[in-house]
Amino acid sequence: MAPPTPPAPLTSPAALIALALAGLAALLPPPQWGAGQERAAAGVTIDTLPRLVYTAHRGGALESPENSMSGLTAAYRGGAASVLDVDVRMLRDGTLVAMHDSTLDRTTFSRGPVRELDARQWREVRLRGTRPAERPPTLAEVLDRFGGRVVLMLEAKDPRSLERLAAMVHGRGLTASVLVNSRHPEVARAAHALGLRAQLWRSARQLRTDDPSRWRTYVDVLDVDHRARDEDLRRAVRSGIARVWAHTVNTEQDRDRALRLGCDGIITDAPRRLTGAGGRARG
Structure with missing residues (x-):
């Protein structure tokens, strides 16, 4: 049987929104409906996050x-971060996987576009820097391992994956503990319309002309470039959006500036370094 034809690329904000709002009924049923509800009900949610939030x-x-998976587990068990950030891409057969880049070249021993693989081929991929070499996880594995135990920030690298991502989050009862992140306001709006908690990230250049108050009705977290001008960060903090977190902050000096300007969250590649956390283990 020939592999499924990839969905056509989206060409406009309207197309993105139309795709996201088309309805979840056409998707395959999400695995184990309700399997995560008890975990989420008893566990951490976005609304129970501390006043100052650190994201790994x-x-x-x-x-x-x-x-x-080993890195996410270490960040979770170390206790330095209240939120784990995971990049999400879609394979050609619709499988959602944890991967930042559009290609395998930088972080794995394989090469080529991520979207050209199917689930079987994905199981053969091995990550650089892991000992023993481990395969990158699927989104289902991430949700099943950490869902309801810690807040997850899922960056939807492929807007066309939004419906499938929503089905997986809803199916596990994890809408209260998952943020869906995008750099596109129209994708954030579509995520909100699908019953998800939306996060929107913006670059320093974008923040020069942004009016973040326009997004306060559907964005739960505004994710701002810490290199933005003071006045732009202050405008973001005054936007009416409940939480404003700065990315990607890896020095104490940059952290302190972001907090002084009113940000209430730090997104960092080095959570243990910035928090001084030791080995506080979580189950």
Whole structure:
């Protein structure tokens, strides 16, 4: 049987929104509906996060191999971060996987576009820097391992994956403990319309002309470039969006500036370094 044809690329914000709002009924049923509800109900949620939030960016990419299960586990068990950030891409058969880049070249021993693989081929991929060499996880594995135990920030690298991602989060009862991150306001709006908690990230250049108050009705977390001008960060903090977190902050000086300007979250590749956390183990 020939592999499924990849969905056509989206060409406009309207197309993105139309895709996200098309409905979840056409998707395959999500695995084990309700399997995560007890975990989420008894566990950590976005609304129970501390006043100051530290996020392990890509699982703490300066301290562990990024987007690896071992790295995410180390960040979780270490206790330095309240949120684990995971990048999400879609394979040609619709499988969602943890991977930042559009190609395998930088972080694995394989080469080529991520979207050209299927689930079987994905199981053959091995990550650089892991001992013994481990395969990168699927999103299902990440959700099943950490869902309801820690807040997860899932960056939807492929907007076309949004419906499938929503089905997986809803199916595990994890909407209260998962943020869906994107750099596109229209994707954040679509995520909100699908019943997800939306996060929107913006670069220093974008923040020069942004009016973040326009997004306050559907963005739960505004993710701002710490290199932005003071006045732009202050405008973000005053936008009416509940939480404003700075990325990607890896020095104490940059952390202190972001906090002084009113940000209430730090997204970092080095959570243990910035928090001074030792080996506080979580189950």
